[in-house]
Amino acid sequence: MDKKTGFASAVIVAGGSGTRMGRPKQMLPLAGQPVLFRTVRAFLNTPEIAQVVVVTPLENQALLQKEFQNLVYALPGETRLASVINGVAKTDASLPVVAVHDGARPLVKPGFISRCVREAQEYGAAVLAVPVKDTVKVCQNSTVE
Numbered sequence: 001m002d003k004k005t006g007f008a009s010a011v012i013v014a015g016g017s018g019t020r021m022g023r024p025k026q027m028l029p030l031a032g033q034p035v036l037f038r039t040v041r042a043f044l045n046t047p048e049i050a051q052v053v054v055v056t057p058l059e060n061q062a063l064l065q066k067e068f069q070n071l072v073y074a075l076p077g078e079t080r081l082a083s084v085i086n087g088v089a090k091t092d093a094s095l096p097v098v099a100v101h102d103g104a105r106p107l108v109k110p111g112f113i114s115r116c117v118r119e120a121q122e123y124g125a126a127v128l129a130v131p132v133k134d135t136v137k138v139c140q141n142s143t144v145e
Contacts, residue, residue, distance in 0.1 A: 006050025014103025015076020
């Protein structure tokens with residue numbers, strides 16, 4: 001991360017409890033390391049990102065501190081919006097762009113992050129998205145075949 005070329009803060013929201021999964025999905029292993037580590041690494045490997053703020057509980061912060069240097073931490077709120085607000089409150093006010101990303105989405109590529117934050121700087125806002133993938137299922141007697 002080069003502060004001279006970076007002009008954006010990243011807020012990675014990873015405060016969920018994973019009630020549907022039975023445990024926080026951002027801490028599930030993916031190819032030998034927690035999903036959240038892969039997400040953080042993608043942002044650290046993006047030249048436009050000068051600061052990474054991770055919104056996560058204290059126990060996850062301790063794990064991240066063993067793996068990464070120079071991250072900023074915020075505690076999660078009661079809702080996702082409250083967590084985002086907590087993260088944005090920790091960003092460097094001198095950086096004109098803030099990117100918000102879900103910590104449980106580890107497959108984002110630095111090139112896409114770069115493009116998105118550059119467009120946000122140029123146009124005032126930008127959203128990184130992919131087209132919806134339709135799933136077609138064939139059913140017979142209420143059973144998916």
